[in-house]
Amino acid sequence: MRVLIGVSGSIAAFKSLILARLLYKEGHEVGVVLTRGALNFITPLSFQELAGARVLTDDDFFKGNTHIDLARWADVMVVAPATYNVIGKVASGIADDLLTATAAAFPHPIVFAPAMHTEMWHNRILRRNLDILRGVGHVILPVGEGPLASGDVGEGRMLEPEEIAHYISRLERLMEFWAGKRVVITYGGTYEPIDDVRVITNRSSGRMGLALASWLSMARAHVVAVACGGVPTAPSAEFHRVGRVLELRNLLLDMDYDYLFMAAAVSDYAPDYRPGKIKKSSDVLTLHLKRTVDVLSELGRNKKGTLVGFALEERDRLEEEAMRKLREKNLDYVVANPIDAIGSERTEVFLFGREGLLGRYSGNKWQVASEIVMRLASV
C-alpha cells in the first residue's frame, strides 16, 4: 500500500520515524509530509534514510499541484502525531499548508493519532473538533496515559508506533476482502412521532455505525449509510436518513447488499400518532404504545446477503440472548454489547456467529469496529 504520513509539530514527531520504518519494513511505500512545526523536531533526511520515503515540506507546496498529486497517490493517509493545531485546522476546513491541503483533497477517511499535553487534550475546543472529524468519518485513534515529554503524567501521549502500524497494515487485509462489496450500515436511533412536535427516540449516539462506515469506506467498500434520527452523516457512497421504523423497513427491504450491519437502535414500541400538537390540558397524559414491525426478522426472511444484527443486553444474559436472536431472526452474526455501552465512547462487544462466540473486543468504538470488520474478513 502507499501510505502517506502527515507529521505535525509535536514532541512525539520522533515516533513517526519509527512508524515510517515499521511500515517500510512491512513492504509499504511510504510518503511523508512535514509541517513547519514538525521541522523543529525532526528532519526530512531521517525519513528518507530510514524508510526510503518521499518527503515533502511546505517548500514543495506551491511547486505545482503537489497536494492533489499526493492525495491521489496515497491509499491511506495517517496524521501522526496530530497536533491540537492540525486537528483544529482540518476540522475547520483550513488548508493553508501542504499537510492540511492534502488532507482536504484526500477522498477517503484519514487516520489521526493525536499527541498533546493533557490540558490541551481536555480543551473543549479540541473535543468539539474531534467530534467534527469523527462526524465526517475520520478515524481518531485513542491516546495513551502516562509520562509526557514535559515531565507531567497524564492523558495525551500518542499511541505507540507499533499500534498505529498495526491499524494501517490491517487495512490492506480489509481492502482485499471488503473492496467493492456493497455494505449497508444503519445507525442512530429511530424517531416515532407522538404528535407533530414530539417524538419517542432512544440514546443511541450512532458512533458504532459511524466507526464501521469509516473503516469500511477506508477499505473501499461501497458503503450505503442509513442514519436514523439526528445522528451525523457517515462517510459513504450513498446516504439516506430516516425517522420512523416503518420508513427504515421500507427502505431496507428494497435494498440489495452483500452485508447489512443493523447497528441502529430501532424502537420496539411506537405511540398512536396524533396530528397537530397535543395541548397541555391535564396533569396526566397517557400514551398507548404498540409494537413496531420487527425489521431484522423481516430482513432475515428476505435475505439478500450476510446479515449482522446488534443486540444490547444485560451482561448476565448476553450470550443466551444474542444466540437466540441470531437463530430466531435468521442472522449470520450478532454483535452483542452490554447496556452500559449505549451513548458512550468506549465499549465492549461480543461477536457471535452460528457456531457461537467468535471474539470479544473492548476499547473505543473505532478500535472495536476495526476488530469486527477484520474478524468478519477472516471468517
Ligand SMILES: Cc1cc2nc3c(=O)[nH]c(=O)nc-3n(C[C@H](O)[C@H](O)[C@H](O)COP(=O)(O)O)c2cc1C
Ligand atoms: C517543545 C514543544 C512541544 C510541543 N508539543 C506539542 C504537542 O505534543 N502537541 C501539540 O498539539 N502541540 C505541541 N506544540 C505546539 C505546536 O508545535 C504548535 O501549536 C505548532 O503551531 C503546531 O504546528 P503544526 O500543527 O502545523 O505542526 C509543541 C510546541 C513546543 C515548543
